[in-house]
Structures are given as C-alpha cells and as structure tokens.
Amino acid sequence: MSDTITKEQIFKPENIVYKKTSLMTDNVLSYCPGCGHGTTHRILMEVIDEMGLQSDTIGIAPVGCSVLAYEFMNVDMQQAAHGRAPALATAIKRLLPNKTVFSYQGDGDLAAIGTAETIHACNRGENFTTIFINNGIYGMTGGQMAPTTLEGMKSSTSPYGREWQAMGHPLKITELVAQLPGTYYVTRQAVHTPAAVRKAKKAIRKAIELQQQNVGMTFVEVVSNCNSGWKMTPVNANKWMVDNMFPFYPLGDIKVDGKLVKEV
Amino acid sequence: MKGNEAFAEAVIRAGADGYFGYPITPQSEVMEYLMAEKPYERTGMVVLQAESEIASINMLYGGAACGKKVLTSSSSPGISLMQEGISYLAGSELPCIIMDAMRGGPGLGTIQPGQADYFQLTKGGGHGDYNLIVIAPASVQEMYDFADLSFELAFKYRTPVIVMTDGAIGQMMEKVYIGDQKPRLTEEEIREKYPWATLGKTPDRERNIITSLDLDPYRQERHNLKLQKKFKEIEENEVRYEEINCEDADYVIVAYGTSARISQKAMDIGREKGLKIGLFRPITLWPFPKKEIREMSKNVKGILTVEMSAGQMIEDVRLNAVENTPVEHYGRMGGVIPTPNEIVEVIENTFVKG
Numbered sequence: 001m002s003d004t005i006t007k008e009q010i011f012k013p014e015n016i017v018y019k020k021t022s023l024m025t026d027n028v029l030s031y032c033p034g035c036g037h038g039t040t041h042r043i044l045m046e047v048i049d050e051m052g053l054q055s056d057t058i059g060i061a062p063v064g065c066s067v068l069a070y071e072f073m074n075v076d077m078q079q080a081a082h083g084r085a086p087a088l089a090t091a092i093k094r095l096l097p098n099k100t101v102f103s104y105q106g107d108g109d110l111a112a113i114g115t116a117e118t119i120h121a122c123n124r125g126e127n128f129t130t131i132f133i134n135n136g137i138y139g140m141t142g143g144q145m146a147p148t149t150l151e152g153m154k155s156s157t158s159p160y161g162r163e164w165q166a167m168g169h170p171l172k173i174t175e176l177v178a179q180l181p182g183t184y185y186v187t188r189q190a191v192h193t194p195a196a197v198r199k200a201k202k203a204i205r206k207a208i209e210l211q212q213q214n215v216g217m218t219f220v221e222v223v224s225n226c227n228s229g230w231k232m233t234p235v236n237a238n239k240w241m242v243d244n245m246f247p248f249y250p251l252g253d254i255k256v257d258g259k260l261v262k263e264v
Numbered sequence: 265m266k267g268n269e270a271f272a273e274a275v276i277r278a279g280a281d282g283y284f285g286y287p288i289t290p291q292s293e294v295m296e297y298l299m300a301e302k303p304y305e306r307t308g309m310v311v312l313q314a315e316s317e318i319a320s321i322n323m324l325y326g327g328a329a330c331g332k333k334v335l336t337s338s339s340s341p342g343i344s345l346m347q348e349g350i351s352y353l354a355g356s357e358l359p360c361i362i363m364d365a366m367r368g369g370p371g372l373g374t375i376q377p378g379q380a381d382y383f384q385l386t387k388g389g390g391h392g393d394y395n396l397i398v399i400a401p402a403s404v405q406e407m408y409d410f411a412d413l414s415f416e417l418a419f420k421y422r423t424p425v426i427v428m429t430d431g432a433i434g435q436m437m438e439k440v441y442i443g444d445q446k447p448r449l450t451e452e453e454i455r456e457k458y459p460w461a462t463l464g465k466t467p468d469r470e471r472n473i474i475t476s477l478d479l480d481p482y483r484q485e486r487h488n489l490k491l492q493k494k495f496k497e498i499e500e501n502e503v504r505y506e507e508i509n510c511e512d513a514d515y516v517i518v519a520y521g522t523s524a525r526i527s528q529k530a531m532d533i534g535r536e537k538g539l540k541i542g543l544f545r546p547i548t549l550w551p552f553p554k555k556e557i558r559e560m561s562k563n564v565k566g567i568l569t570v571e572m573s574a575g576q577m578i579e580d581v582r583l584n585a586v587e588n589t590p591v592e593h594y595g596r597m598g599g600v601i602p603t604p605n606e607i608v609e610v611i612e613n614t615f616v617k618g
Binding site: 054055056057058060061067068070073074075076077078079080081084087088089090091092094095096099116117120 | 281282284310312314315316318319320322323324325326327329330332334348349352356451462463464465466467471472473474475476477
C-alpha cells in the first residue's frame with residue numbers, strides 16, 4: 001500500500017493534475033459512452049475559459065445529438081432550427097462584433113439541411129467559429145445516412161451500404177468551404193486519442209484567437225465516431241474511424257492564414 | 265413617400281438594430297431604401313441581404329435572442345418559407361417584426377396585391393400552438409406609425425409581430441408625418457431591460473439559454489400553457505379597430521388594409537344612393553376584434569366582408585357575429601383589386617334586393 005496512492009491522497013489539492021473546467025456544467029452528458037461530443041465540448045469550453053471569454057461568448061446549439069449542448073456548456077447559448085446555426089451566428093456577430101460567437105453543428109445539420117447557410121456564411125467571411133462534428137451518420141434520429149456517410153457504409157436508410165449511383169457521394173464540405181475566399185482558417189481534427197485531443201484543442205484555440213482579429217470564418221471539423229449508430233463498441237468504432245473515415249477525411253490543416261495548404 | 269419607404273424610414277427612427285432580408289416583389293424597396301440610407305452610419309443599424317428568407321428569419325432569431333430590435337420584410341411566398349423560423353421565434357418567445365407585403369397566390373402567383381395570407385398569419389402558420397400579433401396598416405402613414413408600435417408590442421409580450429400589408433399600400437405614395445429618431449439601446453441597457461438576452465454569461469447570473477426545446481412533455485405542456493396565458497392577455501389588451509358610420513348603418517362592410525380603403529369609397533357611394541353603409545376595419549387581425557364585431561352585428565341587417573381572397577377573414581366575422589345577421593363575402597383574387605362600385609352592387613344584390 002505504501003507505494004500506491006490512495007483515493008484520499010488523490011483528492012488532495014496538491015495532487016490534482018487535471019480539473020474539469022467550470023465552463024462545463026455538472027449536468028450528466030446525454031451522449032453515448034465513447035462519443036466524441038463530450039470531449040469536443042470540454043476542449044471548446046476549456047479554450048473559452050483559458051482565454052477569459054465566458055462573459056462575452058454566445059454559442060449556438062444545432063439540431064442533432066448536440067441539440068442539448070446548452071445543458072453542458074456554461075455560456076449563454078441559443079438553440080437553432082435544423083441547419084440554421086450559421087444564420088443565427090451571422091446576425092449575432094454582426095450586431096455584437098465584439099462578442100465571441102461559435103456554432104456547434106453536426107454533419108446532417110451543417111452539410112445537408114444547412115448547406116446554403118454554411119456556404120453563404122463562409123463566403124461572406126462571417127467572423128465566427130464553426131465547430132463541425134462529422135461522424136458520417138444521423139446519430140440522434142437513429143443512424144440514418146448522412147451527407148458524409150462513406151461509400152459502402154451501412155446505415156438504417158442505406159441498409160446494404162451507400163451506393164453513389166443511387167444515393168450520391170459523401171460530401172467533403174470542409175474542403176468545399178476551404179475554397180471560398182471568406183474562410184481564413186479551415187482544419188480537420190479528431191478527438192480519439194490524447195494526442196489528437198491536444199491537437200484539436202490547439203486548433204480550436206487558434207480559431208477562437210483568430211476570431212478576435214476579425215479575419216473571417218474559422219472552421220474546425222472534428223471527425224468523430226458514432227458507436228451506437230455504427231453499431232460497434234466504442235473501441236471498435238474508433239478503430240473503424242481510423243481505418244475508414246480518416247483515409248477519406250484526412251486530418252490536418254486545409255487552409256491557414258487564408259491560404260490553402262493542401263490540395264482540395 | 266411610398267408605403268415601403270415609409271416603413272423603412274420608420275424602423276430606422278424606431279431605433280432598430282438590424283434588418284435581414286431577401287429581395288422579393290412587391291417590397292424590395294424596403295431593403296433598397298435601407299441600403300441607400302446607410303443606417304449603419306446614421307444610427308449603427310445593421311442591414312444585411314441574406315441568401316434566402318430562411319436565413320433571414322433565422323438571423324432574426326439570433327439577433328432577437330440577444331435582445332436586439334430586429335426585423336425582416338418579405339412577400340407571401342417568402343413568408344411561407346419563413347414559417348418554421350416564425351414558429352421557433354414564437355416558441356422561444358422572441359420579439360421581432362416581420363412585414364408581409366401580400367401578393368396573389370397560391371404558388372408563385374402574381375406580384376399584384378392580395379390578402380390571402382390571412383389564414384397563414386392569423387392562425388399561427390407554422391407548427392405548434394401559437395399566435396402572432398398581426399397588424400394591418402391601411403395607409404402610408406400607418407406603415408410608418410405601426411413600425412414603432414410593432415416593436416413596442418413585440419418587446420412588451422416577447423413575441424413576433426406581423427405587419428400585414430400588400431403591394432398596393434407598399435407602392436402607394438402619400439404624405440407622411442415623420443417622428444423623431446429614437447436612440448438604439450446600448451448593451452448595458454439591454455442587459456438591464458431584457459435580462460433573458462444572450463449577451464454573454466456574467467458572474468452575477470446563470471447562463472441564459474434561448475430554446476424552444478423541452479423533451480419532458482409535462483414541462484413542454486407547462487411552457488405551452490404559459491404561452492396560451494400570454495396570448496389571452498394580448499387578446500384582452502391589444503385589440504385595435506376602427507368604425508366609420510357604423511352607428512346608424514343597416515349594412516356594414518368588414519375589411520382591412522387596401523380592401524378597407526376601397527370599401528370606404530364604396531360606403532360613400534352607397535350613402536349617396538341612400539344606402540346606410542358603415543365600415544368596420546379591424547386594425548389588429550390577431551387579436552381579432554371579436555366582441556366589437558358581435559356588438560356591431562346586433563344592430564345591422566347584413567355584413568359583407570371584402571377581402572382580396574376567396575374569403576378568409578369571413579370565418580372570424582361569422583364566428584363572432586350574432587346568428588340572425590347574415591354575413592357574406594365579396595372578394596377578388598390573384599392580384600385583382602375589387603372596385604367600389606362592384607362592392608355597392610354586391611350589397612344591393614345580396615342584402616337590399618335579396
């Protein structure tokens with residue numbers, strides 16, 4: 001016992017190495033165990049906290065799994081109609097240019113029903129930050145095919161796998177918006193390993209910092225799993241994501257300082 | 265000034281913070297006037313041409329949720345597109361103005377005046393149980409005056425207000441008395457006046473959340489009951505109408521907006537012919553002047569509703585008029601405007617001879 005640390009010792013303030021940010025509420029997360037939403041929420045809130053922006057931040061929750069994001073993020077928030085978060089964020093930022101504004105959206109919300117709002121907010125160079133969670137599926141409604149569903153990937157509305165001839169191609173919306181002159185920083189991240197989480201947090205920090213300089217749209221995609229929608233264990237879902245999602249949605253910066261750094 | 269221009273000038277002077285819109289005939293002059301006037305220099309007001317009516321109405325949601333005075337304007341097909349967003353605004357209890365310059369429909373219809381949006385605006389319109397305050401100007405002066413009034417009502421009750429007009433009033437030129445410039449509220453003033461606004465969570469309060477979602481059905485029902493209570497209060501306090509020559513009238517025309525102006529002329533022609541015609545003009549279409557219609561209906565031989573539609577408001581008039589007073593409808597559709605003589609003829613044929 002002497003060389004192992006006891007529970008009581010762990011709780012001692014001098015032994016604390018990590019603390020939940022006060023910008024995450026104590027509400028129990030509604031996400032499935034293993035889902036990337038919780039981690040992404042946390043790092044986003046850590047960035048807002050570390051930058052001291054809580055009293056000037058307004059966030060937008062979408063429709064989808066993260067519809068209840070406002071239950072977990074301890075900042076002022078608005079809940080948008082499906083796909084319309086960029087319209088809300090546009091108005092807020094234009095009416096209150098000194099605030100920090102982010103929209104938090106899934107792939108169905110951002111890349112299907114909200115495509116027009118996404119493209120136009122990006123093209124106008126609106127000065128807010130988009131956090132885009134891409135798990136290739138409609139999670140909340142029970143695992144239907146999303147615009148980002150991979151070819152051959154099974155979902156409840158593509159039970160034999162997505163065939164592009166019948167169902168269209170998976171949409172690389174992030175590469176698409178990177179080509180618009182209004183986007184300044186566009187990157188694709190993941191949160192499946194501690195190293196990836198650190199990188200993703202850095203990217204979010206960079207996006208929020210750039211927003212303070214009014215340079216245009218800052219856009220962070222987070223490729224995530226949906227273990228319940230994919231019908232896999234959390235571990236297998238992450239492995240499947242690395243093997244299948246990452247080759248099609250490769251991680252890394254796509255546009256930095258307003259210039260493409262990757263062929264799209 | 266044109267009706268559309270008067271409305272645009274009025275919102276600047278009412279201290280509006282933002283206009284978000286998409287061009288559609290017959291009201292594009294609103295955004296054109298605003299862009300030309302540069303209110304962002306005059307008062308700091310934001311004017312943005314959005315990519316669609318769907319984006320516009322959701323921009324209103326974002327701005328209104330920050331306690332800002334925001335508005336949009338559109339015409340019938342654009343209003344149809346906005347209905348989901350309007351339902352969200354009503355559910356989340358957000359104040360704003362939506363101006364509808366109605367045109368003939370259905371579908372793309374015509375660009376000429378119509379009044380066939382009565383159902384879609386006075387009965388809710390989008391999904392769920394809600395009502396909107398609907399106010400119908402009948403002159404360019406009222407286009408001006410109702411802008412400020414609509415903001416007042418919108419913030420008093422935390423609800424969207426519809427200014428329901430049509431291409432005729434929007435395009436018509438009349439003399440207008442213009443009021444003083446009201447200052448826009450500062451962020452501190454908004455925080456003070458509207459503590460629900462999402463302007464950033466400060467240490468002295470919990471975070472503000474603007475949402476229409478509640479997955480617990482009992483809580484959602486409580487929210488609905490709260491909304492219904494508010495709508496009842498609006499019905500009790502905010503009915504507006506005008507009566508002309510109704511005291512001695514045998515026949516009363518019930519009409520609003522452009523139809524009311526034409527009907528007023530019809531009333532004059534009829535009176536010259538010895539027909540005792542009166543005009544009852546609902547100014548608020550919701551809340552509808554129910555009691556007042558009932559009172560008026562007790563003493564007349566017949567009521568004619570005149571609408572530029574197949575007859576929509578007539579349902580509310582019939583619901584409220586006493587049983588033994590006949591209520592009939594006369595209307596033109598598809599952008600055709602009824603003439604005063606047609607209306608007099610209908611009264612003669614329906615009530616006098618009939």
